[in-house]
Amino acid sequence: MPKTGLTQRLEKSLNAAFATNDLQRICGAIDAAVLTSPSIIKVAQDAGVDRTTLYRAFRCERGPALNTMINVLRVLGFQLVVQVNRQRAINTATRQPASVRAHYARRADAKATAQLLTVAFGSRELDLIVKALAETLHAQENISRVAKKTIRSRESLYRAFAAPRIPRFSTVLSFLNALELQFAVRILLPGDQQTSPKPRRPDRGLA
Numbered sequence: 767m768p769k770t771g772l773t774q775r776l777e778k779s780l781n782a783a784f785a786t787n788d789l790q791r792i793c794g795a796i797d798a799a800v801l802t803s804p805s806i807i808k809v810a811q812d813a814g815v816d817r818t819t820l821y822r823a824f825r826c827e828r829g830p831a832l833n834t835m836i837n838v839l840r841v842l843g844f845q846l847v848v849q850v851n852r853q854r855a856i857n858t859a860t861r862q863p864a865s866v867r868a869h870y871a872r873r874a875d876a877k878a879t880a881q882l883l884t885v886a887f888g889s890r891e892l893d894l895i896v897k898a899l900a901e902t903l904h905a906q907e908n909i910s911r912v913a914k915k916t917i918r919s920r921e922s923l924y925r926a927f928a929a930p931r932i933p934r935f936s937t938v939l940s941f942l943n944a945l946e947l948q949f950a951v952r953i954l955l956p957g958d959q960q961t962s963p964k965p966r967r968p969d970r971g972l973a
């Protein structure tokens with residue numbers, strides 16, 4: 767999709783919502799984008815969901831499944847990327863003074879994790895994305911401490927990122943937030959947007 771003025775404004779609006787790490791703000795921004803699209807029915811069809819599911823997904827308290835979020839954003843012309851939450855990192859460093867070396871080592875680890883996850887989300891392969899999330903979880907030195915910063919328990923996080931389960935977007939959002947990471951979106955290139963989505967596998971439970 768070319769970077770028209772409308773697309774760029776939508777990108778800015780979505781990224782403003784994602785920067786809050788607030789599920790309701792994010793879902794509200796996407797819901798508004800869907801409602802202003804030329805054909806809601808076509809958005810639903812292209813995203814591989816029925817219209818009722820599309821309406822409810824971004825209005826229910828728990829938010830959509832991760833694959834629904836990915837597919838709807840793709841239809842709207844965007845891809846999820848993962849970035850270091852600079853403000854969170856600064857705040858953490860201020861509250862918990864550490865050596866300069868430790869601070870930069872943590873930032874380097876966060877940046878590497880963000881790049882790894884962005885590559886996975888760029889594939890739009892749900893299995894690869896969940897695998898990357900699982901590897902990120904297992905790489906943490908203290909998983910229990912990370913879990914306490916999320917909306918899930920330690921055991922729930924393990925289950926959420928264990929195929930063939932499909933995690934909820936809210937679970938992934940809170941997990942990234944615990945790692946001082948955050949989602950953003952980028953505009954898809956024409957070739958990326960035209961690529962057909964992978965067949966949707968049957969849901970095996972949401973976590």
